[in-house]
Amino acid sequence: xxxxxxxxxxxxxxxxxxxxxxxxxxxxxxxxxxxxxxxxxxxxxxxxxxxxxxxxxxxxxxxxxxxxxxxxxxxxxxxxxxxxxxxxxxxxxxxxxxxxxxxxxxxxxxxxxxxxxxxxxxxxxxxxxxxxxxxxxxxxxxxxxxxxxxxxxxxxxxxxxxxxxxxxxxxxxxxxxxxxxxxxxxxxxxxxxxxxxxxxxxxxxxxxxxxxxxxxxxxxxxxxxxxxxxxxxxxxxxxxxxxxxxxxxxxxxxxxxxxxxxxxxxxxxxxxxxxxxxxxxxxxxxxxxxxxxxxxxxxxxxxxxxxxxxxxxxxxxxxxxxxxxxxxxxxxxxxxxxxx
Amino acid sequence: xxxxxxxxxxxxxxxxxxxxxxxxxxxxxxxxxxxxxxxxxxxxxxxxxxxxxxxxxxxxxxxxxxxxxxxxxxxxxxxxxxxxxxxxxxxxxxxxxxxxxxxxxxxxxxxxxxxxxxxxxxxxxxxxxxxxxxxxxxxxxxxxxxxxxxxxxxxxxxxxxxxxxxxxxxxxxxxxxxxxxxxxxxxxxxxxxxxxxxxxxxxxxxxxxxxxxxxxxxxxxxxxxxxxxxxxxxxxxxxxxxxxxxxxxxxxxxxxxxxxxxxxxxxxxxxxxxxxxxxxxxxxxxxxxxxxxxxxxxxxxxxxxxxxxxxxxxxxxxxxxxxxxxxxxxxxxxxxxxxx
Numbered sequence: 001x002x003x004x005x006x007x008x009x010x011x012x013x014x015x016x017x018x019x020x021x022x023x024x025x026x027x028x029x030x031x032x033x034x035x036x037x038x039x040x041x042x043x044x045x046x047x048x049x050x051x052x053x054x055x056x057x058x059x060x061x062x063x064x065x066x067x068x069x070x071x072x073x074x075x076x077x078x079x080x081x082x083x084x085x086x087x088x089x090x091x092x093x094x095x096x097x098x099x100x101x102x103x104x105x106x107x108x109x110x111x112x113x114x115x116x117x118x119x120x121x122x123x124x125x126x127x128x129x130x131x132x133x134x135x136x137x138x139x140x141x142x143x144x145x146x147x148x149x150x151x152x153x154x155x156x157x158x159x160x161x162x163x164x165x166x167x168x169x170x171x172x173x174x175x176x177x178x179x180x181x182x183x184x185x186x187x188x189x190x191x192x193x194x195x196x197x198x199x200x201x202x203x204x205x206x207x208x209x210x211x212x213x214x215x216x217x218x219x220x221x222x223x224x225x226x227x228x229x230x231x232x233x234x235x236x237x238x239x240x241x242x243x244x245x246x247x248x249x250x251x252x253x254x255x256x257x258x259x260x261x262x263x264x265x266x267x268x269x270x271x272x273x274x275x276x277x278x279x280x281x282x283x284x285x286x287x288x289x290x291x292x293x294x295x296x297x298x299x300x301x302x303x304x305x306x307x308x309x310x311x312x313x314x315x316x317x318x319x320x321x322x323x324x325x326x327x328x329x330x331x332x333x334x335x336x337x338x339x340x
Numbered sequence: 341x342x343x344x345x346x347x348x349x350x351x352x353x354x355x356x357x358x359x360x361x362x363x364x365x366x367x368x369x370x371x372x373x374x375x376x377x378x379x380x381x382x383x384x385x386x387x388x389x390x391x392x393x394x395x396x397x398x399x400x401x402x403x404x405x406x407x408x409x410x411x412x413x414x415x416x417x418x419x420x421x422x423x424x425x426x427x428x429x430x431x432x433x434x435x436x437x438x439x440x441x442x443x444x445x446x447x448x449x450x451x452x453x454x455x456x457x458x459x460x461x462x463x464x465x466x467x468x469x470x471x472x473x474x475x476x477x478x479x480x481x482x483x484x485x486x487x488x489x490x491x492x493x494x495x496x497x498x499x500x501x502x503x504x505x506x507x508x509x510x511x512x513x514x515x516x517x518x519x520x521x522x523x524x525x526x527x528x529x530x531x532x533x534x535x536x537x538x539x540x541x542x543x544x545x546x547x548x549x550x551x552x553x554x555x556x557x558x559x560x561x562x563x564x565x566x567x568x569x570x571x572x573x574x575x576x577x578x579x580x581x582x583x584x585x586x587x588x589x590x591x592x593x594x595x596x597x598x599x600x601x602x603x604x605x606x607x608x609x610x611x612x613x614x615x616x617x618x619x620x621x622x623x624x625x626x627x628x629x630x631x632x633x634x635x636x637x638x639x640x641x642x643x644x645x646x647x648x649x650x651x652x653x654x655x656x657x658x659x660x661x662x663x664x665x666x667x668x669x670x671x672x673x674x675x676x677x678x679x680x
């Protein structure tokens with residue numbers, strides 16, 4: 001079995017550096033850390049979990065609260081987080097939390113305080129009190145928190161750049177009558193009062209479209225839950241009342257899949273009559289017919305940054321720093337749904 | 341807050357029956373149990389978890405080992421299991437297990453023995469020794485186990501009926517040159533030696549197609565992992581070497597999505613030139629273009645049966661019975677992918 005010494009030899013690094021890198025210490029440069037990880041993988045190095053944890057008084061387990069595992073984005077993220085913790089020799093337990101369910105939250109609190117070294121959680125539908133209680137019990141990293149001022153460590157997407165890139169694409173293909181599916185009409189100033197990813201996505205889109213000379217009619221911003229069925233229903237209703245639009249901007253990919261299917265059922269061609277654009281970049285986007293144009297978040301990097309940050313907090317390597325916000329990579333993937 | 345007494349009044353049942361039903365006691369008839377559950381939902385009844393668990397020396401938590409949460413079927417099932425345990429006032433923690441990963445299995449073992457009242461697990465990639473150890477520590481229900489003789493409680497799909505119904509449909513639309521994606525060519529007798537869902541699915545299909553007068557050429561049974569990308573690659577390779585077929589039977593829906601996309605990219609029309617049929621019935625099947633014909637398993641019922649069975653074992657209401665196998669409902673949903 002490979003040892004830390006073997007990795008040090010293979011990478012020409014010191015044993016201390018390798019050990020720091022494997023523990024996710026932020027003082028190790030990312031490039032060095034990934035060199036170490038690759039060598040560890042190549043050599044088949046596996047952390048001796050119980051030994052390390054016993055020394056440190058730890059369990060080696062991270063608790064992740066997930067919403068709606070039946071949807072692709074949360075389940076893909078749960079999978080990436082499991083993989084990212086495994087890179088540190090840790091393991092993840094996942095609990096599906098229904099927004100506002102007291103028993104869910106109580107169990108999560110109990111499980112994580114008894115059994116976990118740290119917590120990864122999404123702010124949607126969690127009260128400030130619960131967050132406060134969780135964060136007092138264990139180190140905690142939030143996913144996609146846009147609270148200002150920042151209260152907890154978070155990893156999030158650069159919403160403004162994402163929306164700006166997508167809005168530019170929408171304008172460049174000649175669209176002007178835009179509908180947005182997935183949130184109420186919200187301006188940036190108002191969105192900043194709330195820690196809600198939907199409000200931030202819609203507000204940044206409205207601002208970015210404005211910068212491209214496209215004004216969004218508030219009646220064309222439809223507040224529906226992020227399911228494909230809800231999008232299909234909304235599209236059918238809009239068509240029925242004769243609303244005219246040439247682009248459907250969807251705040252997640254599920255909505256876009258539902259919109260595309262409903263438009264096809266109404267005999268409206270995508271992208272010729274209506275362009276459709278999603279958000280998230282789930283696996284299904286590329287294999288859909290037509291393939292989906294989407295703001296694809298790099299979920300692997302997103303998960304890795306969240307886990308690395310959490311591990312550094314667990315190891316107390318930066319306990320005196322205030323909360324930090326890390327941003328993740330993204331790209332606008334142009335699919336058939338807007339190619340014209 | 342609603343009490344057990346309120347539910348008893350609303351359902352005209354005794355308090356004892358309501359209490360048994362809420363605990364998932366199998367002596368309560370399913371019809372009565374669902375009446376109680378509906379009344380409990382309508383009245384907003386929530387189990388006082390900690391009180392009940394303290395009395396019983398329990399944690400109120402079920403451990404579920406999931407494979408590949410990034411795929412739709414496992415994540416949908418994880419979600420349904422979470423919902424089904426909540427119906428009993430219990431909660432589920434989920435761990436993603438990589439097949440053959442020792443650290444994953446050790447953590448799962450430790451987590452469940454410390455923190456869980458029972459275990460739900462899939463047999464794929466788990467050694468007999470691990471299963472034995474898990475089952476000694478806590479009550480355990482297997483998902484889709486086809487071991488014979490039966491060693492553990494299981495909930496599974498009636499594979500023979502599923503394949504027979506689908507094969508009949510394939511024959512009825514005039515297909516005869518069939519390819520099967522997702523397992524090696526296997527006959528029923530051989531499949532029965534293994535506890536592997538893929539081998540059982542393919543063997544039942546080969547037998548059922550034979551009954552319809554369709555012989556499957558062993559070269560047309562392609563052993564690939566259950567990802568859409570693998571199916572796309574296989575289709576491209578078959579087309580390139582000039583293999584001729586009029587029906588692609590896929591052992592899960594992911595494979596079918598990949599096959600449909602690859603056929604479109606090769607200029608082959610679905611269903612006109614090639615009919616495509618999936619297995620599982622994930623949400624995406626209905627909204628795909630073309631919508632997918634698939635053997636749709638009732639995952640809600642599947643999860644509920646697994647959880648009810650596990651809860652009855654935890655409550656020792658049938659501890660002297662041997663292992664049981666329950667079957668779940670299914671239906672063949674005819675989509676556009678075979679409609680001609």
